[in-house]
Amino acid sequence: MKKVIIIGAGIGGLCTAIRLLNKGYKVTILEKENRVGGKVNLKEKNGFKFDLTASVLMTPDIYTKIFEEVGKDYKDYFELINLNLIYRVNYNDKSYLDIYSDTRKMINFLEDIQEGLSIEYFNLIMTSFKKYLISKKGFLDEPMIDINETLNLKSLQNLIYINPISSASRYISSKISNKKLREYFIFKSMYIGVNPYTNSNLYTLIPSISSMYGLWYIKGGMYKYISSLERLIKELKGEIKLNKEVSKVIIKNNNVIGVKCDNKIYESDIVICNADYPYAIKDLFEDNFKEFRYNKNNIDNKDYSCSVFIIYLGLNKKYENLKVHNIYINDNFRESIEAAFKGYIPKQPSLYIYSPSSIDESMCPKGCSVMNIIVRVPNLKFKDIKWDRKFIRAFRDKIILEVKNIKGLEDIDKNIVHESYLTPLDLKDKFNAYYGNAFGISHKLSQIGYMRPHIKSKTIKGLYFIGSSTHPGNGVSVIIDGSKIVSEVINNDNKE
Ligand SMILES: Cc1cc2nc3c(=O)[nH]c(=O)nc-3n(C[C@H](O)[C@H](O)[C@H](O)COP(=O)(O)OP(=O)(O)OC[C@H]3O[C@@H](n4cnc5c(N)ncnc54)[C@H](O)[C@@H]3O)c2cc1C
The missing domain is CATH 3.30.70 (Alpha-Beta Plaits)
Incomplete structure (x- = not known):
């Protein structure tokens, strides 16, 4: 049985653990904090419970599929509630705009504001949703470790359709004539921490997904999902060690052989780093460690x-x-x-x-x-x-x-x-979020897809990465899907 060590119990670490346990690997997670979840965490005081960061749950199927994959019914772990009113958008003139996932309500609301506004709204939603479906199939669901995955006819055709060069704000302004609605779309397009005035219109897919799939809420808050994953890992006989800060990844003859933690060596055949990629490059590897486009010397210059x-x-x-x-x-x-x-x-x-x-x-x-x-x-x-x-x-x-x-x-x-x-x-x-970033290495066009830190090391055998700074990118559901990609790549690499 191959031994896997995962550095960090963020959403990426937890989900990759589950998928590898299900494939028969022996998995240990080492987490520096006293609780799992990473940024998706919980704060409790005098009966008040706060989700530390993430709150918006789109694409619920991605959250539940991982339970189905291991033969469990997610309903035995958490309860999903559909939100009909997805956003209330307040303006400082005390007016507000309600965004519903219910089409009929949305049409009525927008047509009361301005004749034809619902057509503009759905036109933007649909064109952005098509971009999302193309991106998901074309690169979000792909490992993106091979240049040929990027440079083929289909992906070039997709790129032409997506036309990612114009900015989110320019794209939205070309489709929405109402200032308040425009501002809602621009606000939501910066969701993953990029400037919507200078960055790709690709990220208009975010408000689009919210409208198409609706928004969902887990009873007890987002941390209920994390504690459900933690329970599942224990049921699958995975091991989670808290208060364990890894200080080095140990490499010998270009093979990973384990990690160093508390002055002890934890040996393994495979190491998966869920700690923020730029921090890991800087702190967890020897000086000569180099990955495609990213190394100790240039990591500070990235966006x-x-x-x-x-x-x-x-x-x-x-x-x-x-x-x-x-x-x-x-x-x-x-x-x-x-x-x-x-x-x-x-x-x-x-x-x-x-x-x-x-x-x-x-x-x-x-x-x-x-x-x-x-x-x-x-x-x-x-x-x-x-x-x-x-x-x-x-x-x-x-x-x-x-x-x-x-x-x-x-x-x-x-x-x-x-x-x-x-x-x-x-x-x-x-x-250990590098520069205190909230959403990883920036998702500007030159840092996504093949150009983003890869999920698999090109130079060190047995070394893999998962998390917001690596492909496919930031966001809970994106990383849950990323764990599927990385666990499949690992399994392919380790077929007897
Ligand atoms: C304010 C905010 C709001 C957000 N809102 C949403 C939202 O609404 N919806 C959504 O989908 N996403 C949201 N996100 C994004 C989402 O929270 C992140 O994409 C996701 O949590 C990142 O997960 P990760 O797997 O990259 O790991 P992280 O959460 O970064 O976890 C990495 C783990 O590694 C541990 N670690 C680091 N170094 C070491 C070490 N040396 N040894 C051992 N352990 C180590 C850390 O303690 C941590 O537990 C939000 C993020 C922020 C900050």
């Missing part, structure tokens, strides 16, 4: 996704106007979005607010609510911002002032019973 600042609020009041997913679009919208990519804090931030307690009472004490207020901010490559107490307090005050501008939330500052924060420094220090 990284933005980071995030999150305020977690426990409130002793229920807020009817808060839905599970809320967006707040500010005046001076473009500045509020681009600041995160240009290295400064916007004067009037636009926000995403996650409030699972609006439908799930298990997230807080009775009569209360929870809110994660999330703002995209520069990653730590931009050195001007000092995330000290004084700065955090001032930024927090600015954000709360904006939230109070949302209809029905005018009194939130008077009802706060728990308040805490997450900064780029936390992402860096807790999870």
Whole structure:
């Protein structure tokens, strides 16, 4: 039985473990923190439960398929709830736009705003959805470790159809005449931490997927999914060791032979690194380690996704106007979005607010609510911002002032019973996210597909990678699918 060591129990590490256990490998995960999940984690205080980061669940089939693959019914592990209202988009003039997955409701809502707006909306959704289907089949579901996978006639035809060069904002503006609806699409297109004003229109596929598949919620929050994966690993006789920080990957004669942790060598035939790829390149390998396009000397020059600042609020009041997913679009919208990519804090931030307690009472004490207020901010490559107490307090005050501008939330500052924060420094220090990036190495065109860090080492036998900075990219469902690709590549490489 081949022995596998996985560095990190993020979503990529957990799902790859399950898929390899199912194929008969002996798997041990070494995780530096005292809990599994990586960035998809949980914060609990006085009965208030907060999903640490991820909240938006698209493509539910990807989440459930991994359970089916190992002969389990996901319903024995977690409950999926369909959200009919997928986003409430609030504007700072106190108006709002509701985005439904229900076609009839969406048409009625948009036609009431502007005649013909529903046609523009569905036209953008459909053209972007086609781009998604093409990308999924053409490269997201492929290993992308061989140049021939990229350079063939079909992929070139696909590229011509996708036409990824024009920016998301330009593409959206060419299709949507209503400013408020346009801003919603632009806001959602930066979901994986790229600037929608300069980066590919490919990422309009994100709002498109939300509308086509709907958005879903797991009762108990996103961490319920992580604890379900953890339970499944234990049932499949996998081993998870917590508080184990790997310090080196051990390589001999271009073969991986294990890892070093707590001054002890853990031997294995295969090592899979789920820790953030650029951090791993820098810290876990010897100086001469080199991968395709990425090495210790050039890794700092790569582009990284933005980071995030999150305020977690426990409130002793229920807020009817808060839905599970809320967006707040500010005046001076473009500045509020681009600041995160240009290295400064916007004067009037636009926000995403996650409030699972609006439908799930298990997230807080009775009569209360929870809110994660999330703002995209520069990653730590931009050195001007000092995330000290004084700065955090001032930024927090600015954000709360904006939230109070949302209809029905005018009194939130008077009802706060728990308040805490997450900064780029936390992402860096807790999870080794390089430069405190929130969404991995940037998904700009020259860093995706074949050009993204590969899932399999070209130089070291037995070494593989999975996670937001590697192919196929960032996002829980993308990484769950990535675990399928990497486990199949490993299995093919190890056929007797
Ligand atoms: C604020 C925010 C919001 C997001 N929202 C969404 C969303 O709504 N929907 C969505 O699908 N995605 C979302 N994402 C993205 C999603 O959370 C990530 O893509 C995903 O969690 C990354 O998983 P990963 O497998 O790359 O591992 P990570 O979560 O990065 O985990 C890596 C693990 O490796 C461990 N590790 C690191 N170094 C070592 C070492 N030396 N030894 C041992 N262990 C080590 C870390 O502690 C960590 O547990 C969001 C991300 C952020 C930051």
